[in-house]
Amino acid sequence: xxxxxxxxxxxxxxxxxxxxxxxxxxxxxxxxxxxxxxxxxxxxxxxxxxxxxxxxxxxxxxxxxxxxxxxxxxxxxxxxxxxxxxxxxxxxxxxxxxxxxxxxxxxxxxxxxxxxxxxxxxxxxxxxxxxxxxxxxxxxxxxxxxxxxxxxxxxxxxxxxxxxxxxxxxxxxxxxxxxxxxxxxxxxxxxxxxxxxxxxxxxxxxxxxxxxxxxxxxxxxxxxxxxxxxxxxxxxxxxxxxxxxxxxxxxxxxxxxxxxxxxxxxxxxxxxxxxxxxxxxxxxxx
Amino acid sequence: xxxxxxxxxxxxxxxxxxxxxxxxxxxxxxxxxxxxxxxxxxxxxxxxxxxxxxxxxxxxxxxxxxxxxxxxxxxxxxxxxxxxxxxxxxxxxxxxxxxxxxxxxxxxxxxxxxxxxxxxxxxxxxxxxxxxxxxxxxxxx
Numbered sequence: 001x002x003x004x005x006x007x008x009x010x011x012x013x014x015x016x017x018x019x020x021x022x023x024x025x026x027x028x029x030x031x032x033x034x035x036x037x038x039x040x041x042x043x044x045x046x047x048x049x050x051x052x053x054x055x056x057x058x059x060x061x062x063x064x065x066x067x068x069x070x071x072x073x074x075x076x077x078x079x080x081x082x083x084x085x086x087x088x089x090x091x092x093x094x095x096x097x098x099x100x101x102x103x104x105x106x107x108x109x110x111x112x113x114x115x116x117x118x119x120x121x122x123x124x125x126x127x128x129x130x131x132x133x134x135x136x137x138x139x140x141x142x143x144x145x146x147x148x149x150x151x152x153x154x155x156x157x158x159x160x161x162x163x164x165x166x167x168x169x170x171x172x173x174x175x176x177x178x179x180x181x182x183x184x185x186x187x188x189x190x191x192x193x194x195x196x197x198x199x200x201x202x203x204x205x206x207x208x209x210x211x212x213x214x215x216x217x218x219x220x221x222x223x224x225x226x227x228x229x230x231x232x233x234x235x236x237x238x239x240x241x242x243x244x245x246x247x248x249x250x251x252x253x254x255x256x257x258x259x260x261x262x263x264x265x266x267x268x269x270x271x272x273x274x275x276x277x278x279x280x281x282x283x284x285x286x
Numbered sequence: 287x288x289x290x291x292x293x294x295x296x297x298x299x300x301x302x303x304x305x306x307x308x309x310x311x312x313x314x315x316x317x318x319x320x321x322x323x324x325x326x327x328x329x330x331x332x333x334x335x336x337x338x339x340x341x342x343x344x345x346x347x348x349x350x351x352x353x354x355x356x357x358x359x360x361x362x363x364x365x366x367x368x369x370x371x372x373x374x375x376x377x378x379x380x381x382x383x384x385x386x387x388x389x390x391x392x393x394x395x396x397x398x399x400x401x402x403x404x405x406x407x408x409x410x411x412x413x414x415x416x417x418x419x420x421x422x423x424x425x426x427x
């Protein structure tokens with residue numbers, strides 16, 4: 001009965017693992033719901049700002065903000081939003097693959113890439129991979145605060161203002177649904193104003209203090225809010241991916257336990273059979 | 287019935303207030319502004335302080351603390367785009383430097399030390415909050 005005891009310990013340890021993965025699955029499910037709510041809560045701000053920017057940019061033809069103007073690309077800034085923790089399936093790896101592919105494309109056109117990393121996983125990855133990291137932020141947690149990201153974003157915006165980068169892109173995960181998260185690369189700067197029909201308003205705002213500072217603030221806030229949205233969306237993606245990964249881990253553990261149980265039963269039965277045959281043959285010898 | 291208009295106070299993180307009001311008072315850069323229904327289209331930058339939303343004739347008011355932001359006025363809708371923290375140019379600058387430093391530190395693996403700019407920002411915000419609470423107390427007592 002040598003194997004039986006070992007198998008029993010193995011079953012026990014797998015059961016413990018299963019308990020953990022199940023708990024993680026449930027925690028991720030509840031956190032995902034909250035993250036989704038937070039994701040929706042960030043929308044009105046960005047929408048409102050987009051409206052106002054659209055209006056101000058149109059009403060104010062003589063002042064062209066650098067954020068609204070396309071220029072020749074010599075260097076690109078890339079903001080990569082990843083998670084802080086692992087155990088969430090291929091979420092981060094898929095994202096990094098996409099980011100690296102985009103970087104290679106630019107390198108082929110002899111465009112350098114500056115990286116801005118959000119999340120510990122991205123930092124770890126690009127530390128190994130190599131890359132010009134100019135700023136980073138991690139440890140944002142499940143409820144990211146915009147305040148913690150202002151500095152990081154400002155580094156990139158400053159670089160754009162000073163002409164060190166000519167384009168700013170955001171690489172993050174798009175929350176399609178619970179089962180699907182898609183890595184996405186989107187351009188933040190220059191902002192391409194939506195081609196609106198024509199000037200349909202015949203009024204303008206009264207500005208305080210002036211058009212320029214108001215537009216400056218609006219644009220900065222807008223970019224910040226888009227990046228913030230990306231980070232919040234990434235949290236929702238992380239939770240969804242973790243939930244799915246942990247669910248399949250729990251299922252796999254269940255399958256493994258069933259198989260081992262079968263092996264264990266067979267071993268146990270073999271031992272009993274052997275014992276009986278020993279007793280019977282012993283009794284016959286007497 | 288008195289005239290009312292719709293007020294939305296939103297920040298990048300959440301919607302703070304939404305409802306109808308008779309008057310809104312907000313701390314603009316050049317001093318407090320009071321907005322009544324059918325105000326002309328108006329955009330102003332806001333300082334940290336309190337926004338007062340008068341809801342009804344009897345003088346029922348909501349006091350909301352904001353850390354600065356933007357005020358957008360349309361004849362029947364007022365939107366306040368609130369910042370999530372006190373923002374000042376040099377403060378943002380400090381944050382940016384900090385982020386840069388953090389990136390360098392992370393690549394070199396050092397431990398972070400005490401953050402002066404952040405502490406100062408928190409102090410300013412706390413002071414503004416205290417002022418508002420005191421005012422509200424006086425108002426009630």
